[in-house]
Amino acid sequence: MTAPPRRTTWPVNRAASRSGVPLGIRPDSWRAAAVDAFAMLRDLILPRGCAGCDMPDAVLCPSCTDDFDHDLARPMPGTVTGLAHACAVYTGAARRAILSWKDHGDEECDEPFARRLANTAMRSGMMSDDETSGRESRPLVSSSSRNRPSQPIVLVPAPSSRASMTRRGRWHMRAVAERTAAILRGHGIAVEVRPWCRTVNVAAKSVETMSSAQRNARIRGNIVVTDPAACHNRTAIVVDDIITTGATMRQCVGALTDQGARVVGALALASVQRDDAA
Numbered sequence: 001m002t003a004p005p006r007r008t009t010w011p012v013n014r015a016a017s018r019s020g021v022p023l024g025i026r027p028d029s030w031r032a033a034a035v036d037a038f039a040m041l042r043d044l045i046l047p048r049g050c051a052g053c054d055m056p057d058a059v060l061c062p063s064c065t066d067d068f069d070h071d072l073a074r075p076m077p078g079t080v081t082g083l084a085h086a087c088a089v090y091t092g093a094a095r096r097a098i099l100s101w102k103d104h105g106d107e108e109c110d111e112p113f114a115r116r117l118a119n120t121a122m123r124s125g126m127m128s129d130d131e132t133s134g135r136e137s138r139p140l141v142s143s144s145s146r147n148r149p150s151q152p153i154v155l156v157p158a159p160s161s162r163a164s165m166t167r168r169g170r171w172h173m174r175a176v177a178e179r180t181a182a183i184l185r186g187h188g189i190a191v192e193v194r195p196w197c198r199t200v201n202v203a204a205k206s207v208e209t210m211s212s213a214q215r216n217a218r219i220r221g222n223i224v225v226t227d228p229a230a231c232h233n234r235t236a237i238v239v240d241d242i243i244t245t246g247a248t249m250r251q252c253v254g255a256l257t258d259q260g261a262r263v264v265g266a267l268a269l270a271s272v273q274r275d276d277a278a
Contacts (some may be wrong), residue, residue: 052093069115086271114179152190158240232260244269
């Protein structure tokens with residue numbers, strides 16, 4: 001299922017050109033300057049709309065941003081906390097925004113989505129060393145060494161199939177995980193991103209057209225860890241876009257745990273609410 005026709009969106013972040021030079025900063029080459037100038041002209045002629053509701057001149061308007069300001073817990077066996085946390089219910093404006101970002105190249109959503117993921121991560125307590133105890137977890141935002149893990153917590157983006165990455169032109173979860181990690185580091189939390197999980201022999205397929213049993217059968221045994229030695233004894237959190245049946249997350253958790261990682265929990269932008277989604 002695809003998103004309905006909507007206002008023009010753009011895969012290029014207006015805050016940074018394809019050259020990587022932020023707007024307003026003098027670029028090193030005339031080509032970068034031309035790209036920036038074109039982006040500014042384009043935005044004047046064809047302004048974008050909110051990814052969720054089409055409100056003019058907004059990447060994600062305040063109302064749609066609020067739709068992602070939740071902490072929806074789902075069971076996630078094999079993790080230390082036993083939970084996956086989602087920022088929104090996968091319906092309405094939240095669903096439209098994710099589809100615009102994921103399948104229609106709206107890369108400007110990376111920033112607001114990363115902020116929602118970072119907020120949910122801190123609010124859930126997964127960034128704390130208290131998650132294995134019976135005490136209330138505290139977000140790891142202070143500089144106290146007592147609360148810090150010995151190594152940075154690792155965000156592991158859920159893998160996409162090769163066909164999906166070719167179609168989209170990027171690994172969208174890795175991009176948003178990198179931005180999420182940067183935001184968390186800004187709060188004093190030691191976090192890094194490692195793309196340890198990859199798919200093998202998995203064809204692209206819409207998450208909305210498959211039952212729980214079909215999704216489990218599709219990916220069973222087809223998610224592998226690319227660097228087993230590196231993830232041994234590391235604390236990790238799996239990050240995905242949508243929890244539909246939970247099959248992808250469970251396979252990632254299992255693959256990482258089998259290689260000695262300590263998977264605290266999982267994060268997602270949204271969770272489908274239906275009887276067979278568990």
